[in-house]
Amino acid sequence: MHDQHLKSLICGALFVLSQNFAPAQPPKTRTSPTTDTYHGVDVVDNYRWLEDWNDAEVKRWSEAQNAYARDYLDALPDVDAIRKRVTEVMSAEQVSYSSVRHAAGQFFAMKRQPPKEQPFLVTFESLDHPDRARVLFDPNTVDAEGTTSVDWFEPSPDGSLVAISLSSGGSEIGDVTVIDTTDGRQVFEVVPRVNSGTAGGDLAWAPDGEGFYYTRHPRPGERDEVDLNFYQQLYFHRLGTDSTEDRFELGKGFPRIAEIEVEVHQQSGNVLCNVQNGDGGEFAHYVRRADGQWTQISRFGDKLVQATFEPSGAILAITRQGAPRGKIVRLPTITSKGALIDPLIPEGEDTVVTSFYRAPPSLVATENRIYVTYQLGGPSEVRVFDRDGNALPKPRQLPISSVDGIEPLGGDDILFYNSSYVDPTQWMHHDASNQMTRKTRLSSESPVDMSDVHVTREFAISKDGTKVPVNIMRPASVNGPGPLVLYGYGGYGINLTPRFNASNKVLFEQGVTYVVANLRGGGEYGEAWHLDGNLTKKQNVFDDFAAAARYLIDNNYTTSDQLAIMGGSNGGLLMGATLTQHPDLARCVLSSVGIYDMLRVELSPNGSFNIPEFGTVKNPEHFKAMRAYSPLHNVIDQTEYPAVIFFTGANDPRVDPMQSRKMTARLQAASVSGLPVLLRTSANAGHGGDSGLSQKIEQMVDTCAFLFHHLGVTVRPIPPSSGSADRS
Incomplete structure (x- = not known):
């Protein structure tokens, strides 16, 4: 133990000497012990005061942490070169389409066109001519800073109108605006508080297009302030009337944490x-x-x-x-x-995929066909059946890929998108009459060439013998152990499917391998796989992730000193649990909008919605399990923790930013490794999905600079991108 401590001190000293700047100390954080008693167990919380964002002292502390993080990150080697390359890749004017809908012979879609901050809503008449699209609503014109976003949209049955949920600052609190599709004008009245970052939201038009069913959250004065993002109910709004006169439809007996989807x-x-x-x-x-x-x-x-x-x-x-x-x-x-x-x-x-929260449908019925999305342990595919359930030939799809976004086109034809780790999104038209599948012009091109990245799918063995898939993306130039990023999530029955991410090229071209692990808690192998990683079995998720990391080390993909782990939200909890349970497993940790105080999470606005997944401290068995893995409560003083950076958004409606504040303070006080623990809080940002392009670029710059430095990557100059390779 003495030798190990001496080795750590030497490594820490070498780390300090390797910097081209004097390492500042993190801001001082006062402790103010508060004791809670759960089922006879006393738990001391030294950082309860950091929960109150309305406290001026908390804001000053957060600003000081941001300044400390910025001083550190901006002084890292090669930041300018990294920013240039990240900006080149992420700002390349490569058009992509998402959320494609078909109504009355028209197509509607969200179009992403860097360097614009946010996607915008367009309409067009042919899959072969999206270049003729008309812009219906562009949030970039109403908010140049990119903090206003379209949560979702829904065209009317005749395609003459489209309802749009708009929110700002990452809040996801969406009001619905109705747009005339002939000229993009706003028509009729705004319906407030249809969407929230906690319960989500939905809308479905009546057949005559004169009104719509929608999810309604309580309005100020109708319930206590703490309940305004709960008690979602279904109402009907008639166009041209005040929304206060809307007709109640359903929901008075629903749970406080009800989440509603509606279809007509x-x-x-x-x-x-x-x-x-x-x-x-x-x-x-x-x-x-x-x-x-x-x-x-x-x-x-x-x-x-x-x-x-x-x-x-x-x-x-x-x-x-x-x-x-x-x-x-x-x-x-x-x-x-x-x-x-x-x-x-x-x-x-194989597992039938389910969808919710305005996700693209995984089960679609046409006149004579039934289309079903199946999960294959990570990758997914769409299969076809007749109305009697007999299997038919499935559409052509990429290998080790994912499918989503199934949209009926009339008759039995469908549109769907198909993507892999190295192939950008392809929007495919499946013609049921001749069983032909073709790539449409909605398909994306990439600003980078991934043809030199090899994808393999291997399996680690978890603590209890469970086989855990690891999807390995490795640059062809890499041989033997090298820098590697391992990503995981493992929760809510969510499937981690192959997705193309052009910004990963910035890692690959510097010799960094990227790996995605399919952990229990997800839905990759069905509900049993999910249930084996939630409530009192959550520890299985952390064991799976640690097993994946050890597999990559044991099989010479990387070493502990060259390993980074990364995750966000529920995956942030995974990061916190992994670094506290295995502080010597990885060299650095990148954790976004994570959950770290499991004993207090259910008290936050979105916390109640998480109880069916994590449990509640009111239940003694749940408390025992959560206390055992809660990252905040398992930090040990005088421990050599890895380098850590926490990312959070000041307006996050799903995970309270106080989670990141408290975990940062606790780790800064406990770690003796000499490696930094940083907190980066973004203003006018939420959970991350609707952040503007410039915000995403800056976070990627910080991510790469932090990774490269701590994994020992010497940044090589990269020539200007020559575009993508055709891999279809």
Whole structure:
């Protein structure tokens, strides 16, 4: 132990000598012990005071931390060269499209066109001519700083109008504006508080286009301030009327943490309402007939997790009742006892993907076809069945890739997007009449060439013997152990699927390998995989990630001194747990908008929604499990922790920034490694998904500079990009 400590001191001294600047000390953080008692266990919190963002002292502390982080990051080697390259890659004017919708012969999509800060809404008439698109709404023209964003949009059935949820500053608190698609003018009234960063939001037009069903959050004065982002209900708004007169539809008995999605069958006017109980994956479903009568067709706990209308008006649903990987049934198939009849498409070896929170649908019914997205342990694919559930040839898709965004085009044709780790998004048109799949002109081109990056899929063995997939992206020029970034998430049944990220080229061209681990807690192998990594089994996620890291070290991909780990949100919790449980596993840690105080998280605005996933301190078994892995409560004084940078957004509605503040203070006080613990708080930013381009560039610059320095990467000059290779 003495020799190890001496070695650490020598390494720390060499680290200091390697800097071209004098290392400043982090700002002093006072302690003010507060003791809570949970089930007879006393827990001391020295940094409770950092929770109050309205406290001027907290803001001064945060500003001092930002200044300390900036002084450190700006003085790192090769920052100017890194910024030049990152900006070149991320600002390259390469157009991409997302959220493509089809209505009345028109296409609607969000168009991203760097160097514009935010994507903007366009419409066009042909998949072969997106170049003829008209701009309907551009948030960049109303906010040059890029802090206003489109949360989502929904075109009316005849395509003459489009409803847009707009929010600002990363808040995700969205008001709905209606746009006339002929000229982009705002028409009619604004409907406030449709979307929130906690419960989300949704909207579906009535068949006549004269109004819409929408999710309504309480308005000031209707509930206590602490409840304004809860108690989501379903209302109907008639265009041309004041929203205070809107008709209540459903939700008075819903849980406080209800999250709602709504769909309208355009031929009959029937309405389908999907309700999730927080973020834990339990759903209830309701149908409204044309006479206005609502009928509940499933309850929380029935394991019916997703439903959608067929063109005929029947309902298709995904259920996990007796089928943890999912099966497809046609309703009405629920008896008075809640049992389901034989499935239309039975459970198979692979997992049926489910979607929520305005995610692109994973189950789509056309006139004579049923399209289902399947998860293959990380990669995903779309499969095709006839109306009787018989398998048909599937569309052409990339290897080790993901599919998403299925959009019906009329008849049995669909549009979907397909992406891999090294191939940018391809929007594919599947012609059901001849089983042909073609790439459309909506497909993206890349500003970089990934043809020299090799992708392999291998498996680590976790502590309990579970096989954990690791997806390895390795530059062809790399042989033997080298710098490597390991990314993970593992929660909420979310699948980490192959996604193209051009900015990763900045890592690859400096010889850095990038790896994504598919951990328990996700949904890559079905609900059993998810449940084996949540509530009291959350430790399995951390064990899986540590096993992936050790696999990469043992198989000569990297060493502990050349390993960085990275994650965000629930993946930030993963980072915190990994660095406290295995402080010598990695050289540096990059953690974004993470959760670190598991005993206080449920008290934050979005914390209640997390209870079905993490548990509650009110339950003694949940408390015991959370206390055992809670990063904040497992930091040990006089420990040699790796270099750490925490990223957070001042307006984050999903994970309270106080989580990052408290964890930063605790680690700065405890670590004796001589390596930095930094906190970088972005103003006018939230959870990160809707950040402007310039914000994303600056975070990537800091990420690369921090990584390269601590992993010993000497930055090589890179010639100007020569464009992408055609890998289709």
